[in-house]
Amino acid sequence: MWETSARLLRLLSLLQTPRDWSGAELAERLGVDGRTVRRDIDKLRGLGYPVNATPGVPGYRLGAGVKMPPLLLDDEEAVAVTVGLRTAAGGGVAGIEEASLRALGKLEQLLPSRLRHRVAGLNAVITAMPGGSVVDPDVLAAVASATHAHEQLRFDYAGRDGASTRRRTEPHRLVHSGRHWYLLAWDLDREDWRNFRVDRLSLRVPAEGGLSSHRALFAGPKFSPRELPEDPGLHVSRGISTGVYRYQGEFLLRVPLAVAAVEISPTVGALEAVDEGSCLLRAGSNSLDELALYVALFGFPFEVIGPPELVARVGELAEMLTTAAAPRS
Template sequence: MLETSARLLKLLSLLQSPRDWSGADLAGELGVGVRTVRRDVDKLRNLGYPVDAVPGVAGYRLGAGASLPPLLLDDEEAVAVAIGLRAAATGSVAGIEESSVRALTKLEQVLPSRLRHRVRLLQSVAVTPNDGAVVDPAVLMAVAAACRDHERLRFDYRSHDGTATVRTTEPHRLVHTGRRWYLVAWDVERADWRTFRLDRMEPRIPTGPRFQPREVPELDRTTRGVAGGGYRYQATFLLQAPAEQITDRIPNTVGVVEMVDPGSCLLSAGSNSLDELLLYVGLLGVDFVVQSPPELIAHLQTLTTRLAAATPA
């Protein structure tokens, strides 16, 4: 039985190379007869591998199927795939960051230690341009694994002002905004959903016990935490414009828009800079009123006085 299984794996590896194989060639590689090759091909087909017959040469090739069967990778291929997934996970290709993390988590779980060392070595000397916050790939993988396995995660966390705390969470999902990675999790001590920036996090390994996943928070709560959480200032503006007009211009990971009436809406957003908040809203080209925080209202009054003084008499 073991011999047959090993032969099937080698046959699958041969068929994954980009060429057509005759039955005689496969028989020679495997050290069996052509009739045994035909039986092994039928076994692969029964397992879901789309092995196509090649007309004219009485041979075989691996085709495309309706579903994705397991793939066999040699050492060099596994390292190449892992490096590529790590690069995609940083946001180098828009729209595939989270799926890249899921795939990379599965791959690194089964990588032999010798290959895992090579991947980390290559990653340590490679430079990936990124204008967002830098996240250690090891942190990304640890958090993704905790989300997948429903295991409690404890970590040291630095707030925007540098305050250090230890948080105990039930991790739910990762969110990538194009510039930063966030963890959406149930904070055990605070008994509420929270968002945490991964670049400010240092997981404590090993993880804690498994937990029963809670009901997923509504999307607006998640995006509100990403848009405003982790920043020094959380601001609210009353905009004199329809909510749909502003929503089309502001991603939900940057700000949360709520309708007040058909002609106005509330915008909630966060930043570490008061000037950045005012500039961002001012460039929307609509009338607005700052509702909070008090520091932003005072800063706007000072800025208004300064700008008025700069006007020629």
């Protein structure tokens, strides 16, 4: 059972979460009975914290507008924050690495020794994979603000061939693949969903404006969000892994989704669960041979669903390999 002072800090930490807590939930988290919870709530109120009771089933929420105490983190939260800061320090958003390292250093100094050793062990083995794009944090913040506010975005976009085109879009979601930031948006001129790498965007800002305010200086009129036919992450994964290639293959993998996801990056193939023991893989390539061998080298049992020319080519390759492996007389 928690000592009274430690229990009050833990209770205050729980109440900072933006949700309603029932008395029973708080009692279970703190390892006490309901009466003790009610007494502790009264103590917090006596210290000036406005703990509001919700009507109906008894519930509690910390009121707004009060000066909060220093951030309270439990063990799991502290580890999650430090790992997140370490990952951010590995790159991906220009200029944020140094700030992340400063924040990480401050947080690690405040951790108790048991957590400091645990976090140090994690930091010692975490490293970022090179090759990802670096995004201007002002551009990322500006795109996020317009997306959240449902405001049209106008920008110049550099394609794979380096050619720049002007785009008018309704931004829908920001998706991070682990290597690049993508904007999923409805292209107003092409009347279709498109994926845009954020590091290739040049926002159209009036001459008198800048990116310092992140909003209104470049954003267009408000719009009503369209309904995307599938999960945004899956849509972007499918677009960047198949849409840009000549051939788009579809494979049924006879392994659970979680097993396949360990080996197959979302930037090279889109995975979708079929049942507990299998999943669907969609991947693209400009070569049928490369596409077939790419999937085969994972070592998973699989079936080729399509397209027909890929099914035929896999059959030819299988026959060639069987002949090559046949014992010679």
